[in-house]
Amino acid sequence: GENVGLHLPTLSVQEGDNSIINCAYSNSASDYFIWYKQESGKGPQFIIDIRSNMDKRQGQRVTVLLNKTVKHLSLQIAATQPGDSAVYFCAETPGYSTLTFGKGTMLLVSP
Amino acid sequence: SAVISQKPSRDICQRGTSLTIQCQVDSQVTMMFWYRQQPGQSLTLIATANQGSEATYESGFVIDKFPISRPNLTFSTLTVSNMSPEDSSIYLCSVEGDRAYGYTFGSGTRLTVV
Numbered sequence: 001g002e003n004v005g006l007h008l009p010t011l012s013v014q015e016g017d018n019s020i021i022n023c024a025y026s027n028s029a030s031d032y033f034i035w036y037k038q039e040s041g042k043g044p045q046f047i048i049d050i051r052s053n054m055d056k057r058q059g060q061r062v063t064v065l066l067n068k069t070v071k072h073l074s075l076q077i078a079a080t081q082p083g084d085s086a087v088y089f090c091a092e093t094p095g096y097s098t099l100t101f102g103k104g105t106m107l108l109v110s111p
Numbered sequence: 112s113a114v115i116s117q118k119p120s121r122d123i124c125q126r127g128t129s130l131t132i133q134c135q136v137d138s139q140v141t142m143m144f145w146y147r148q149q150p151g152q153s154l155t156l157i158a159t160a161n162q163g164s165e166a167t168y169e170s171g172f173v174i175d176k177f178p179i180s181r182p183n184l185t186f187s188t189l190t191v192s193n194m195s196p197e198d199s200s201i202y203l204c205s206v207e208g209d210r211a212y213g214y215t216f217g218s219g220t221r222l223t224v225v
Contacts, residue, residue, distance in 0.1 A: 008151060034213040034214070036216075041218075041221075042218055042219070043115075043117075043203055043216035043217050043218045043219045044154070044203075044216045045216075046112070046208070046213045046214075046215070049213045089153060089154070091213075091214075096207075098144065098156055098159060098169075099144070099154075099156065099205075099214055100156070101153045101154040101155075102153065103153050104152075104153050
């Protein structure tokens with residue numbers, strides 16, 4: 001399939017390392033944030049979300065941190081695996097309406 | 112979460128022609144969204160389609176170029192009209208999810224205009 005991340009910033013890690021992907025959002029009124037994973041040839045896949053009344057949320061191997069003061073969102077992936085290689089997008093919305101996507105980061109995991 | 116079927120999955124079209132993309136959802140949803148993802152780029156919202164009303168278009172997108180239908184709560188179409196090579200992109204359908212799963216996306220339609 002085509003490379004959806006051709007022009008995106010890239011994070012290269014070794015298998016087993018922890019990965020941190022960062023995102024700056026723009027709308028101070030946004031109160032719901034989502035991280036998506038997009039593999040080549042596929043649509044975005046939901047990973048984890050967080051609401052503005054929280055600053056941290058954990059899932060399976062993933063953690064999202066929200067800093068509303070500086071409008072910053074991060075996705076931490078523990079023990080990164082080759083199957084985690086993909087493009088990762090953050091998205092924001094005020095009042096659970098239309099989503100605005102960030103620019104995206106390509107994660108490359110080497111065995 | 113909802114399951115979305117999007118057709119066609121890919122197409123190669125001649126400039127000046129039009130292509131209609133279909134989005135079928137396995138459950139009734141109020142809001143459906145159409146996005147464009149240009150090569151190597153992020154997703155940009157084209158319009159929001161609610162059943163029984165005109166679609167709401169984002170800045171830079173117009174109905175004449177991207178007409179949308181929303182005949183019922185499980186189906187929508189996006190037409191890319193009078194195509195040029197600049198319209199070569201991935202077009203994605205999305206629906207509001209329940210609050211446990213955010214918004215769900217279809218697998219996309221990969222359009223190449225030659």
